[in-house]
Amino acid sequence: MRRVVITGQGTINALGHDVPQTLEAMREGRCGIAELELRDLDRLSVRIGGQVKNYDPEALFNRQQIALYDRFTQFTLIAAHQALDASGLTFAGELSVRSGVVLGTAGGGVNTWDENYRTVYEEGKNRVHPFVVPKLMNNAAASHVSMEWNLKGPSFSVATACASSNHAMGLAFQLIRGGAADVMVTGGSEAMLSFGGVKAWEGLRVMSKDACRPFSANRNGMVQGEGAAVFIFEEYEHAKKRGADILAEVVGFAMTSDAADIVMPSKQGAARTISGALKDARLNPSDVCYINAHGTGTAANDKVECAAVADAFGHHADDLMISSTKSMHGHLIGGTGAVELLACIMALRDGIIAPTIGYEEPDPECALDVVPNVAREARVEACLSNAFAFGGFNAVIALRRAP
Amino acid sequence: MADSVRDKVIAIIAEQAVLEPGDVAPEATLEDLGIDSLGLVESIFAIEEAFDIQVPFNANEPEASEFDISSVAAIIAAVEALVAEQKGA
Numbered sequence: 023m024r025r026v027v028i029t030g031q032g033t034i035n036a037l038g039h040d041v042p043q044t045l046e047a048m049r050e051g052r053c054g055i056a057e058l059e060l061r062d063l064d065r066l067s068v069r070i071g072g073q074v075k076n077y078d079p080e081a082l083f084n085r086q087q088i089a090l091y092d093r094f095t096q097f098t099l100i101a102a103h104q105a106l107d108a109s110g111l112t113f114a115g116e117l118s119v120r121s122g123v124v125l126g127t128a129g130g131g132v133n134t135w136d137e138n139y140r141t142v143y144e145e146g147k148n149r150v151h152p153f154v155v156p157k158l159m160n161n162a163a164a165s166h167v168s169m170e171w172n173l174k175g176p177s178f179s180v181a182t183a184c185a186s187s188n189h190a191m192g193l194a195f196q197l198i199r200g201g202a203a204d205v206m207v208t209g210g211s212e213a214m215l216s217f218g219g220v221k222a223w224e225g226l227r228v229m230s231k232d233a234c235r236p237f238s239a240n241r242n243g244m245v246q247g248e249g250a251a252v253f254i255f256e257e258y259e260h261a262k263k264r265g266a267d268i269l270a271e272v273v274g275f276a277m278t279s280d281a282a283d284i285v286m287p288s289k290q291g292a293a294r295t296i297s298g299a300l301k302d303a304r305l306n307p308s309d310v311c312y313i314n315a316h317g318t319g320t321a322a323n324d325k326v327e328c329a330a331v332a333d334a335f336g337h338h339a340d341d342l343m344i345s346s347t348k349s350m351h352g353h354l355i356g357g358t359g360a361v362e363l364l365a366c367i368m369a370l371r372d373g374i375i376a377p378t379i380g381y382e383e384p385d386p387e388c389a390l391d392v393v394p395n396v397a398r399e400a401r402v403e404a405c406l407s408n409a410f411a412f413g414g415f416n417a418v419i420a421l422r423r424a425p
Numbered sequence: 426m427a428d429s430v431r432d433k434v435i436a437i438i439a440e441q442a443v444l445e446p447g448d449v450a451p452e453a454t455l456e457d458l459g460i461d462s463l464g465l466v467e468s469i470f471a472i473e474e475a476f477d478i479q480v481p482f483n484a485n486e487p488e489a490s491e492f493d494i495s496s497v498a499a500i501i502a503a504v505e506a507l508v509a510e511q512k513g514a
Contacts, residue, residue: 067479225470226466226484227466227469227483228483228484228485230483231483241485242485242486242489243484243485285462286462320484320485321484321485321486322485
């Protein structure tokens with residue numbers, strides 16, 4: 023069977039504008055969540071988020087590019103640039119045809135929708151910029167990546183709410199393993215921290231006004247984040263032949279549907295997906311030392327997720343570590359699985375487990391080793407990354423140390 | 426005023442529970458009426474809109490909220506208090 027390895031990574035998120043800054047923040051358990059800087063903040067009741075600060079798009083993109091790149095596309099291109107530079111790949115001839123891009127985003131160009139609704143509804147103007155549609159569409163980021171790097175193989179965007187990135191990366195993995203592509207640029211992005219984007223989440227009454235404290239008994243909801251992470255998935259022999267620096271191996275993926283509730287998670291659905299990923303990866307439960315949790319910090323998710331892990335792993339659930347880095351970078355919605363995969367690769371490569379920060383009180387319903395507040399050193403052979411979306415769509419990825 | 430708050434709140438809960446207002450007993454809990462967490466959030470939204478008030482409620486810690494949802498009567502009393510406080514009635 024064709025094997026799939028990761029040969030490049032890039033990111034921009036609330037913890038840093040690149041991978042080294044982000045991993046350093048994760049090692050130090052630093053929080054990227056702060057008071058939001060956005061228009062009409064006084065009309066919001068939720069005023070915190072994992073926002074990308076000190077960000078100047080004009081320094082990175084020219085005027086024509088900014089006319090076409092929504093914030094979520096900008097974040098994607100920044101992360102893709104880092105990942106592709108690190109991989110050392112260039113795409114021409116046969117490789118170009120055998121390479122594609124699959125990216126997750128839940129909202130796509132939310133800021134573009136927001137700004138242009140203001141123009142026509144609030145300001146009463148009857149004209150919008152001609153590029154509104156190509157700027158806001160969900161596949162804009164993936165399309166610009168394909169154009170920038172000449173990727174002519176299978177390419178599309180995935181929108182499954184909070185599981186978008188995991189679905190995207192899982193599909194990229196399957197496309198290479200199944201023989202449809204040799205290299206896939208994959209991951210995801212989200213830029214939903216606009217007035218309308220935050221207001222919509224506020225309505226559901228699941229947001230915290232002070233902090234994201236996954237698994238802590240006093241947790242009181244999720245905190246939104248923004249940013250992107252992009253990875254280069256490559257067929258193992260192809261990577262080996264060119265002497266690529268292999269960061270980790272992608273060994274398994276499973277996706278399921280709860281077919282139950284539009285917002286409440288399901289223990290059975292989550293457990294079935296975790297077990298499915300282990301089976302697909304041909305891993306024994308005892309091979310897994312670390313899980314990057316979905317861990318949103320809501321009352322419902324965290325207890326259901328812990329129960330699902332206990333079901334899927336049996337006694338071994340007490341021996342493994344599970345942490346939620348959303349406590350630091352916030353919930354990037356459609357981009358979250360991608361940023362969280364950085365923590366998985368750090369665990370495998372550097373032997374450092376990112377902590378769950380903001381942890382204050384043990385919750386008997388979340389009685390696992392959640393790596394509270396301080397990063398830990400451990401040799402990790404294999405790990406999982408969980409994503410359980412609104413709408414009951416679950417996606418779990420399994421990684422192993424580089425071969 | 427008190428009666429109209431009571432009638433409006435019962436009407437909102439009845440609509441959510443798909444019941445006649447007369448079948449919504451003050452001692453009933455939302456669970457008795459078959460209202461789940463999404464139904465509760467939607468009811469609170471309808472209450473805020475109907476009375477033009479802000480209801481402090483976080484679905485992650487319903488017990489910790491100052492807004493008592495333990496029964497229909499408790500919700501009516503809580504709404505009356507919020508109306509008095511926020512509308513200066």
